[in-house]
Amino acid sequence: MKFKRIKSNHVQGILEPESSRKYPFQRLPQKYKNKVRQEVWDLSENSAGVSMSFFTNTSTLVAKWKLKNKFKMHHMTDVAISGLDLYQKRNKCWDFTGAAIPEDLENEVCLFSGLKKKLRHFRIHLPLYNTLISLELGIDADAQLKINYKESDPLIFYGTSITQGGCASRPGLAYTNIISRKLNKTCINLGFSGNGHLEVPIAKILSKINSAFFIIDCMWNIDENIITKNTRPFLSALRSKKENSQTPIIFYEKYVSDINHPDKKQIHSILQENLALKKEINKKIKNGFKKLYVFSQDGCLREDSEFTVDGVHFNDLGFERFAKHFLKNLKKLV
Amino acid sequence: MKFKRIKSNHVQGILEPESSRKYPFQRLPQKYKNKVRQEVWDLSENSAGVSMSFFTNTSTLVAKWKLKNKFKMHHMTDVAISGLDLYQKRNKCWDFTGAAIPEDLENEVCLFSGLKKKLRHFRIHLPLYNTLISLELGIDADAQLKINYKESDPLIFYGTSITQGGCASRPGLAYTNIISRKLNKTCINLGFSGNGHLEVPIAKILSKINSAFFIIDCMWNIDENIITKNTRPFLSALRSKKENSQTPIIFYEKYVSDINHPDKKQIHSILQENLALKKEINKKIKNGFKKLYVFSQDGCLREDSEFTVDGVHFNDLGFERFAKHFLKNLKKLV
Numbered sequence: 001m002k003f004k005r006i007k008s009n010h011v012q013g014i015l016e017p018e019s020s021r022k023y024p025f026q027r028l029p030q031k032y033k034n035k036v037r038q039e040v041w042d043l044s045e046n047s048a049g050v051s052m053s054f055f056t057n058t059s060t061l062v063a064k065w066k067l068k069n070k071f072k073m074h075h076m077t078d079v080a081i082s083g084l085d086l087y088q089k090r091n092k093c094w095d096f097t098g099a100a101i102p103e104d105l106e107n108e109v110c111l112f113s114g115l116k117k118k119l120r121h122f123r124i125h126l127p128l129y130n131t132l133i134s135l136e137l138g139i140d141a142d143a144q145l146k147i148n149y150k151e152s153d154p155l156i157f158y159g160t161s162i163t164q165g166g167c168a169s170r171p172g173l174a175y176t177n178i179i180s181r182k183l184n185k186t187c188i189n190l191g192f193s194g195n196g197h198l199e200v201p202i203a204k205i206l207s208k209i210n211s212a213f214f215i216i217d218c219m220w221n222i223d224e225n226i227i228t229k230n231t232r233p234f235l236s237a238l239r240s241k242k243e244n245s246q247t248p249i250i251f252y253e254k255y256v257s258d259i260n261h262p263d264k265k266q267i268h269s270i271l272q273e274n275l276a277l278k279k280e281i282n283k284k285i286k287n288g289f290k291k292l293y294v295f296s297q298d299g300c301l302r303e304d305s306e307f308t309v310d311g312v313h314f315n316d317l318g319f320e321r322f323a324k325h326f327l328k329n330l331k332k333l334v
Numbered sequence: 335m336k337f338k339r340i341k342s343n344h345v346q347g348i349l350e351p352e353s354s355r356k357y358p359f360q361r362l363p364q365k366y367k368n369k370v371r372q373e374v375w376d377l378s379e380n381s382a383g384v385s386m387s388f389f390t391n392t393s394t395l396v397a398k399w400k401l402k403n404k405f406k407m408h409h410m411t412d413v414a415i416s417g418l419d420l421y422q423k424r425n426k427c428w429d430f431t432g433a434a435i436p437e438d439l440e441n442e443v444c445l446f447s448g449l450k451k452k453l454r455h456f457r458i459h460l461p462l463y464n465t466l467i468s469l470e471l472g473i474d475a476d477a478q479l480k481i482n483y484k485e486s487d488p489l490i491f492y493g494t495s496i497t498q499g500g501c502a503s504r505p506g507l508a509y510t511n512i513i514s515r516k517l518n519k520t521c522i523n524l525g526f527s528g529n530g531h532l533e534v535p536i537a538k539i540l541s542k543i544n545s546a547f548f549i550i551d552c553m554w555n556i557d558e559n560i561i562t563k564n565t566r567p568f569l570s571a572l573r574s575k576k577e578n579s580q581t582p583i584i585f586y587e588k589y590v591s592d593i594n595h596p597d598k599k600q601i602h603s604i605l606q607e608n609l610a611l612k613k614e615i616n617k618k619i620k621n622g623f624k625k626l627y628v629f630s631q632d633g634c635l636r637e638d639s640e641f642t643v644d645g646v647h648f649n650d651l652g653f654e655r656f657a658k659h660f661l662k663n664l665k666k667l668v
Contacts, residue, residue, distance in 0.1 A: 074411065074412040074413060074417070074435045074436060074437065075411050075412070075413050075433070075435055075503075076411060077408065077409050077410060077411055077501070077643065078408040078409070079408060079409050079643060079644070083408070088596065090594055093638075095592060095594065095638075095639040096592070096639040096640055096642070096645075097592070097595065097596075097639075097645075098644070098645050099409070099643060099644045099645070101408045101409055101644065102408060103408065112596070112597060114597065114599070115596045115597060116596070118596075120596065167411070167503065169409075169501065169503065169643040169649040169650070170643055170644075170649075172640075173640065173649070258429060258430070258431070260424055260429065261431065262422065262431075262446070262449045262450070262452075262454065263446060263448065263449060265448070304427075304429075305429040305430040305431075306430055306506075306507065306650070306654070307650075308430070309411065309413060309433060309503040309504055310413070310432070310433045310435065310504075311430075311431075311432050311433070315503040315504075315507070315649075315650040316503070316640070316641075316649040316650045316651045317650045317651055317654060320640070320651060
């Protein structure tokens with residue numbers, strides 16, 4: 001068996017893979033450390049939405065990974081927080097093949113063994129809420145491993161814990177990862193748990209990216225005041241680069257997880273926040289801002305009330321429905 | 335605020351609620367302690383599938399619960415292992431309303447507050463993988479709490495970790511709980527993680543229950559040898575009581591989580607095990623055994639490969655599909 005150390009420029013889902021960074025799969029390059037709040041920076045080190053696509057003919061695949069944090073959450077599994085999961089491409093679809101379950105800060109897990117030697121196309125998703133110090137993949141001594149990553153126009157998601165992947169059961173089921181597999185497109189997950197505050201410093205960083213789609217999913221981290229105060233400055237900063245004047249920007253409404261919930265105040269405040277968002281967006285559109293959209297939460301999740309773990313964070317049912325809703329709406333646009 | 339201590343005879347999902355037990359929501363009464371293996375007994379203390387249905391007009395609801403074990407699993411949330419979740423009945427459906435997330439061995443969590451005083455019908459699901467030492471519900475000092483439990487012919491599920499609820503994101507999403515809510519029927523969950531061995535001592539305990547449906551879901555804990563050795567003695571013991579000669583008994587096949595998985599040996603062995611099961615069942619049927627069924631795994635989960643956390647244990651997608659498949663098959667029978 002031989003081990004290959006995975007580097008920043010082998011993966012998709014990070015911003016500027018060629019720029020220097022302290023941890024190989026931190027989402028932002030090091031140069032932005034002092035441009036964003038400390039909380040955002042710390043979370044940006046987590047490998048949410050980062051993945052690697054590769055071909056190999058190995059009969060056995062082992063993942064060895066070192067984690068930075070002993071981080072736990074009561075409403076999310078350790079596999080999703082700190083583990084990996086593997087998909088194989090078959091008949092143009094990505095099929096889930098197995099998970100590497102973390103036990104401690106240093107882990108070594110066999111993802112499969114005893115397969116016939118044959119070239120296969122895999123994709124491995126990295127931890128959603130932890131920071132990787134290193135990742136190595138082990139293959140048969142005589143096998144090959146070929147990284148397969150083609151740059152495509154990325155979809156950039158900026159948002160909250162829900163964007164970051166809370167509370168999928170494993171990394172591949174975060175909605176940005178589902179969308180990435182379904183579209184065969186690069187998705188960059190800039191979900192910052194509790195810190196999706198629609199901030200200008202983030203917009204400035206994003207404004208430099210060419211040919212992207214921006215999806216803004218901050219509503220669970222902001223209230224009516226912040227929506228009114230931040231939406232327009234955020235948008236101006238995001239479109240500050242002339243070449244990007246036509247990049248599509250999509251806002252998600254805040255979803256109502258249970259429209260008949262006995263706590264009417266909460267429902268009312270969600271609907272008010274969505275109205276406030278629309279108002280700000282419409283002002284921008286009236287001022288000549290193009291390709292700016294709001295995806296309605298309506299019809300997204302309504303078939304039952306089973307899709308969250310705690311009334312807010314999606315479980316796997318929620319992520320499946322949310323991704324489907326996004327893809328349906330996106331299709332209407334493009 | 336006043337607290338009501340919940341007792342064994344307030345809940346559904348345990349065998350013989352009136353019989354004495356050490357922990358109020360252990361699934362088997364104390365008298366069976368020496369009738370089953372130690373491992374089965376220890377797991378039987380867990381409150382998997384136990385729930386309480388009640389009416390209250392309280393504006394605030396608080397749950398206080400003490401746990402026996404500091405038990406964690408890397409591929410399951412603490413909410414599912416040791417927490418509670420609440421449903422409200424509205425328009426004849428049970429809607430998820432909120433979760434009580436555990437922090438330690440002793441927990442006190444507010445499930446809702448500030449509601450209008452109005453009689454509502456709730457159901458609370460208990461931890462799937464922990465043992466409760468006590469449970470109290472806190473309501474407004476002037477509110478009423480009326481336990482609402484009508485005995486109905488129970489569905490008894492005997493099986494593995496998957497039956498016990500691994501790996502739902504919260505208790506209410508274990509498949510026996512989904513089925514119980516959808517049918518408005520008592521379900522008793524005798525899933526014993528790693529220990530669903532199709533054993534005669536369990537069959538003897540179950541044989542005493544009248545007017546039940548028995549659903550046997552042990553395939554992930556047994557191999558071809560055990561299937562051949564245990565199936566017929568288990569069935570004979572389960573039907574040893576004359577009055578129960580017509581109680582329906584349903585076996586689940588083992589499901590194939592990914593029919594195109596590159597590890598063909600594993601798929602082949604699952605299909606062989608299902609054949610072995612059918613062979614034993616057919617022998618019984620030929621000998622005059624009535625109302626004995628096998629629910630095929632075919633068509634249950636196939637729409638994609640996303641429904642497990644680790645290739646074996648269901649996530650919430652898996653449980654939703656598995657429950658739906660069961661209900662569809664059950665409808666054909668009755």
